[in-house]
Amino acid sequence: MPSGDCYWTVLDQQMQVMPAADGFLRYVRFSKDRAESTTEAYARAIVLFLRWCALLGLDWRSAAGHLGAFMLWLRHAPASATAGWVSPGPGAKPVRGPRRINRILIAVRGLLVFAAGTGDVPSSVVSQIYEIADTRDLPPEAAGSDSGLNYRLRARHRVKEPQSNVDRASDEEAVAMLRACCSARDLFLIIVMARAGLRRSQTVGLHREDLHFLVDSSALGCDFPGPHLHVVRRRNINGAWSKSRDSHIVPVDRLVVQAHDQYVFERRALLGDDLSDFVFVNLFREPIGSPMRPDAINDLTTALSKRAGLSRVIKPHMLRHCFGSNVADAGCELDVIQALLGQRSPYSAKPYLHPSRQRLRDAVERVGSPRLTTGATR
Numbered sequence: 209m210p211s212g213d214c215y216w217t218v219l220d221q222q223m224q225v226m227p228a229a230d231g232f233l234r235y236v237r238f239s240k241d242r243a244e245s246t247t248e249a250y251a252r253a254i255v256l257f258l259r260w261c262a263l264l265g266l267d268w269r270s271a272a273g274h275l276g277a278f279m280l281w282l283r284h285a286p287a288s289a290t291a292g293w294v295s296p297g298p299g300a301k302p303v304r305g306p307r308r309i310n311r312i313l314i315a316v317r318g319l320l321v322f323a324a325g326t327g328d329v330p331s332s333v334v335s336q337i338y339e340i341a342d343t344r345d346l347p348p349e350a351a352g353s354d355s356g357l358n359y360r361l362r363a364r365h366r367v368k369e370p371q372s373n374v375d376r377a378s379d380e381e382a383v384a385m386l387r388a389c390c391s392a393r394d395l396f397l398i399i400v401m402a403r404a405g406l407r408r409s410q411t412v413g414l415h416r417e418d419l420h421f422l423v424d425s426s427a428l429g430c431d432f433p434g435p436h437l438h439v440v441r442r443r444n445i446n447g448a449w450s451k452s453r454d455s456h457i458v459p460v461d462r463l464v465v466q467a468h469d470q471y472v473f474e475r476r477a478l479l480g481d482d483l484s485d486f487v488f489v490n491l492f493r494e495p496i497g498s499p500m501r502p503d504a505i506n507d508l509t510t511a512l513s514k515r516a517g518l519s520r521v522i523k524p525h526m527l528r529h530c531f532g533s534n535v536a537d538a539g540c541e542l543d544v545i546q547a548l549l550g551q552r553s554p555y556s557a558k559p560y561l562h563p564s565r566q567r568l569r570d571a572v573e574r575v576g577s578p579r580l581t582t583g584a585t586r
Contacts, residue, residue, distance in 0.1 A: 382398070412500045
């Protein structure tokens with residue numbers, strides 16, 4: 209775009225931009241303020257849908273009534289499938305799992321609803337992909353206090369996903385990864401995720417101006433007490449994007465500040481007076497001095513897990529769960545955990561809580577025992 213912002217789009221077989229898909233993806237990127245990576249995922253999903261329509265000789269505008277067959281195709285057809293429709297045999301191994309299929313369907317439904325709004329497809333398509341439900345089929349707790357009858361849309365086509373909760377990295381695993389770090393930058397990066405609970409994109413999206421590691425930051429125009437960092441949602445050239453729409457502040461302890469000081473000396477020794485405002489930059493791979501990309505965090509945590517001799521690979525988000533659980537184990541209330549994690553609702557912080565065994569034991573020990581009555585009873 210003229211502003212320098214990027215988004216992904218879809219080309220047809222004649223290498224021309226598909227107007228309906230392009231309009232939808234621009235709407236997702238700019239009107240809904242989603243990340244560039246979201247438009248990439250949506251664009252790839254739309255391509256699969258259009259490829260399936262072409263294989264069956266269907267017009268994508270009228271294919272909404274056949275999404276059940278599309279789901280079956282997604283389950284068994286590889287991404288490079290170019291042959292005609294072949295029904296999979298009994299016991300065929302699935303190519304895509306439930307979660308992946310549902311994510312593709314989200315993009316396809318979004319395209320069809322957007323196209324219905326622009327008049328590119330009939331409005332009746334919406335009723336083919338959604339069924340109208342109302343609050344009468346909800347339990348009282350979910351229906352809310354509003355006494356009126358509310359309607360909602362429920363997707364007709366969806367694969368049941370198995371429950372898969374993200375596990376937390378234990379303190380022992382986090383310490384082992386820190387000991388396996390070979391540079392001050394890597395040490396500071398892991399500490400920021402484990403001691404401040406930042407997501408990977410929030411971590412590599414930090415700018416130098418976001419770090420207020422002073423006892424008194426009033427000179428910086430900030431009245432938040434003590435050392436802290438600001439998580440700001442902005443478009444970054446490295447593809448980093450904060451999931452939290454609102455900026456929030458995370459206090460940090462002396463371990464984070466000390467690790468940052470060591471990294472500053474290392475960075476200056478290797479790069480000199482570099483001008484990049486990004487906190488985390490490439491020091492040991494090309495292009496030197498360029499901001500690290502989010503996927504580099506996964507490469508780092510995978511390498512550190514193996515170097516530390518851990519029995520499993522620690523993913524970046526597991527360090528965020530480690531932070532949330534440690535804050536909860538320290539006795540903080542749910543609203544405090546919510547604010548530290550940058551969540552909009554206290555209930556959004558619940559998946560990050562993994563009570564330790566000792567915390568569970570202490571909770572039981574705090575429950576008083578009933579008094580034993582004395583005297584004869586009958």
